[in-house]
Amino acid sequence: MDITFINDPKLCLLLPYIYVAWEDDIMTKKEFGTLHSFISGQEWLTKAEKDFLKQKIDYDSPPSRTEMSQWKEMINRALTTKSPKTLFELGFSVANTERDAIDEADYLSAVPEFAAMEASMGIMGTQVMAGLPNDRDTITTRYSTVESFNISEMAALLDGEQGPLINSVREIIGSKEFELGTTTDTAAYRELVMHWCRLLAEKGLGAYAYPTGHGGRNDIEGYFAIMETLSYHDLSLVIKFGVQFGLWGMSILSLGTEKHYRKYLKQVGTLELPGCFAMTETHHGSNVKGIETTATYNHAGRTFTICTPTPFARKEYIGNAAVHGEMATVFAKLIIDGHDYGVNAFIVPIRDKNKNTLPGITIEDCGRKMGLNGVDNGIISFTNVVIPYENMLDRFANVNEQGEFESPIPSDNRRFFTMLGTLVGGRIGIPQSALSAAKTGLAIAIQYGDKRRQFGPENGREVPVLNYRMHQLRLMPYLAKAYALHFGLQYLTKRFVNRKEDDMQEIEALAAGMKAYTTWNTRNTLQECREACGGKGYITENRIDSLKNDTEIYTTFEGDNTVLMQLVAKYCLKEARKEFGEMNVSTVLSYFLEKAKTGITEKNPFATRNTDEAHLKDPQFHQQAFQYREKELTASAARRFKKLVDNGLDAFDAANVMHPHMLQVAYAYLDRVFLEQFAEKISTCENKILHEVLTRLYNLFALHRLEENKGWYLEQGYMEGPKTKAIQKMVSQLCWEIRQDAVPLTHAFHIPKNCLAPIVTTRIEEAS
């Protein structure tokens, strides 16, 4: 009788190995050799049997596809009865399924050899099992979205008092008139955006922040809510809106006086008078103090002559300038009788009502940009443009009848920064807009990831990509950050609205820092969202294109992020110096006491190695760890700077060396503020279920930031390996848990459907 697997069941012990050898798509000739020699080594096989088996694994004469199918069927039959853990066990099931004729006991001696060979073939039995057909229902397959909380309640909690206004704006941008397009015709796009702006102005949204006496509602908080909500829609619209009503209008309100309000504000708010904010120059962006445009006072007739001395002093990237602007707030150095009185602001007409540029004004178009092509950025230069005396925005300085300079702020430097300080509002609108863009991206990527299936257990259904740990790790931390930043920015707005003079430094630092922190976070979020949506994320109609390219400049305008972070860090050092500086014993003492306390509660071996779940989720641990990082980085920055200077380094060179360190100081400061505000918000949330959901997000935010900084904490000996590893594990676990809430958590943003993407709003992707 011929030797076959059926006739000679014990040969079936090797069938799985042979099958895998041919099935496996990565086995090399060499590995066939290993199997070959293994067979030769088995004493329990006769020469004939060995020859039979070897011929089945002859690399140069593979089995027919038909034979492969037969083997596969035999293995399938075996798997229906048992679920073996190794190829060896599988071999027995095959043998005994075909003919119950083999006793495992007879082959125990061979087990280690089989195991060794299994390994040497580069196959882990279990992995192969995974590859072998058996319809499996795995945890990963079963996992899915669970709506564990009330979406409207969460949305209400996010919107807060501004809910009604936010909803009315949602309705407007959700309406037919605001249908998004993907035109590449710049001219048409700019007109569409202008048209949208007019519609919003008609509804009184433009003037929202202006005094009631001048067509507004005197509601700056409302204005921010409008910006935030509009930002779910086209961001060119948001920036155009911000340039007109924020920069242009607010410059008049902040730097001008009653006579200017009366003359301009109403028309600005209705968009009858489109205008620009002309500060940045070709050679002076971040260092605006250095701008070179001049406003020379003429005693005769009390006028000013505005001039652009060099091509590098042209006003560049000016929104509303290329097409629509009719006037501009121009920042220029005031010159009286040859003396320079520092930077002041002037209203300069640039176009007549028919949009013809006026004499002495030259305007170039900035041309195509990465994004925001619905905004008409231009370059303005002035050749002896004479403006009347009243056009000087004179809240902080003026030229009196005698042609003398007068100001309550004697220092030109200080006066300029005071002027800038009044414009800090712009830095609050930008991060809110950036955050809304990030939310839209997250809503798209997460809802798509919940539907999009790819890969899965063999013969099992494919799995929603959002069930993959890797995919969760890419998106969940950004979802948590979106919530953290949302509450942090609400706090900033409140602080700004209720500001007192002595708060201004802190508020300016918070605004600068949150602008940088949030816009960088948006950049990273949208990058991850694009990749998480694969090819679909690359198609313009799915919105990540415009969200990403429009917000790309957010990290640069309204102050370059790296520069802003330096300002924040300087503020931190200044505050710290007050603390260390005051030779007030009690303070010093309390400081050292605190250090000591830190030592006791945090740096002792128990704390540095504590991997207890309760501890890792304890807000006190998070807050101490965040505060420690902020304090330590700030103190060491002060020490280092002093040391560098004491060693004879010029202060400017020393500051240069310190820049990277300062960036960390700023990050630590902002992390701590965001953490505190998130915790604060949760503590006031009475809805038990929302409280639970938000706490998970809070924990992820806190632990994820600790993980991102684990290198520093380990260097400091503040944590040890076991603890940072435990944190990493918990981050992954939290991502897994939050994945179930993820889709509802994005629905809670209440983003109008027409602002989302076809991949999530149309049904075609759904079935599968």
Added chain:
Amino acid sequence: MDITFINDPKLCLLLPYIYVAWEDDIMTKKEFGTLHSFISGQEWLTKAEKDFLKQKIDYDSPPSRTEMSQWKEMINRALTTKSPKTLFELGFSVANTERDAIDEADYLSAVPEFAAMEASMGIMGTQVMAGLPNDRDTITTRYSTVESFNISEMAALLDGEQGPLINSVREIIGSKEFELGTTTDTAAYRELVMHWCRLLAEKGLGAYAYPTGHGGRNDIEGYFAIMETLSYHDLSLVIKFGVQFGLWGMSILSLGTEKHYRKYLKQVGTLELPGCFAMTETHHGSNVKGIETTATYNHAGRTFTICTPTPFARKEYIGNAAVHGEMATVFAKLIIDGHDYGVNAFIVPIRDKNKNTLPGITIEDCGRKMGLNGVDNGIISFTNVVIPYENMLDRFANVNEQGEFESPIPSDNRRFFTMLGTLVGGRIGIPQSALSAAKTGLAIAIQYGDKRRQFGPENGREVPVLNYRMHQLRLMPYLAKAYALHFGLQYLTKRFVNRKEDDMQEIEALAAGMKAYTTWNTRNTLQECREACGGKGYITENRIDSLKNDTEIYTTFEGDNTVLMQLVAKYCLKEARKEFGEMNVSTVLSYFLEKAKTGITEKNPFATRNTDEAHLKDPQFHQQAFQYREKELTASAARRFKKLVDNGLDAFDAANVMHPHMLQVAYAYLDRVFLEQFAEKISTCENKILHEVLTRLYNLFALHRLEENKGWYLEQGYMEGPKTKAIQKMVSQLCWEIRQDAVPLTHAFHIPKNCLAPIVTTRIEEAS
């Protein structure tokens, strides 16, 4: 006599404080109070003197601007003679400059009080000094580009043997006909790109890799050099070129046989026959094994019927499909008599010579994309499209006269992956293209940073932004990476060109890994370049827009990066298992010996804390550290996976948990390979000067990667805080040193001028 600073010189001791109080743009009312009470506390001042001083710091009646100017002049006079370190010292110089009348000795007792107050005011004397006018020439100001090596020699070293070919391609893309545009008209753009492709085909560049017998030069290495160089130019051109000559042409060459070569290759190489590569489907991108398009064999007439069973099985994102393609290599499941014989490839005509789509073919346009809008991506579906028998690409399988399936590879799975393996070339072209894009971005950002000046010491000239440490830290590591990856990809190409069958698994892993590693690096590099160029980087004409948006999809196509990295890690584990698996005593022994050695030379307290410069720059230290990370991550991955499965987790779920860990395994493997190849390249460089320059870049690459992974090394106890801190310091130092070479290092890429940006090629930015 009135009390004035001049009449009463000792009051000058306080002048600097008063001046600073008003000049400083961040002093609060509270801080004025501090100064106020300080003055009250000074016994050496009379009541009248105190009143005088207090009146000078009355927050509500500031000095006139004129008075401020007088004070400033007094301070300037004092600074011309001396350069004091504190405000207190400055006070003395002021007093003694005005009237040499004050003896420091009389006031020694007051010194600590003054110092305390200085601190409490939140001012470090030195910082104020920095703010006070004195024309200073700082290290940061002086620093600049130094051409320390011969650019042509470096360029030659980079280009290697392909130099002549690369230069000829540089000439072509540098020519008038290849002038870059910024059109937003998709149709026009697509035609321009097609026109460029024709010009390249005419010059024989398209067929470069094809057999000499079929119009080619049989030079695949040359083909890669062409792709690499073209990638300095428009990337739509590169992708269109790659789709036509790479994907479409190479699918015929790799999957077809002589009859197909004769029939198609020549026309493909001349672009007479534009074609597509139709594999990806709407629902199957990464998991391409699951595609659902069918090719049913018809015994009568020996034909195949191609069908798209569901909308989700449409062939999506197919390059050349929307407009130009006339044929396509279509991947479909072969069905014979109702049996599924797995995925095979077929040539399917889709348009006639007049570009009319053929019966049964439906083609939709993918529409606007983030980038690559010069490539006509389309969606193809098939309704009972009948093709002749010969159109099956039959290198790996065919249907014989009897209508039976025949293949030398019995496993459908294995056959498919073998087919894919022959197409690995695509994964080599993409990272090369991505790297060229990164180089272009670096050339623009670095050359701009060398010219762009912003900020500087008071009254000193503004400083090139590339002199700022922060700016260097943003760009120099990417410059080092560009060089590291350049040599790594050259190594991959060589390995591919000289491949033997047993190398294929390693080469496929290297190609997949380097594709992911390089395209992610390009994404990060271009992001940093955009921000480093500020607003200028946002303007389309400066190229970062297109570079960034065109390469955005590189991380997704030719295999999603996260998926590819999983394949790489699987390869690493497989290799490791071979090592651990073979029950060969000597191997096991040598493995443990190695572990032991590792312990001795690396994990001992001396090594973990060694901050010695020579040690940190020792290639052996780098290689050991990189190898240790690779080994340890791989071994622990194997352990963890086994543990999870032993604990009863389904292998598929276990794999899911392991994904993030596996990503780290892949990174560690690739880092080690790139490091080795960079070191290897340097060791063979005989030019002493280039050797020195490259060694600096190598050190930065090595140490920067160690720093990026310091968290892991600290967790492992492989390094301790002092060492990782020393590494961070050295990274910053290396960035500072390399900054001098940075501009020449980008010139060495020899990027055609017309492929760079106006901000660096036009002169307008230069003066300042």
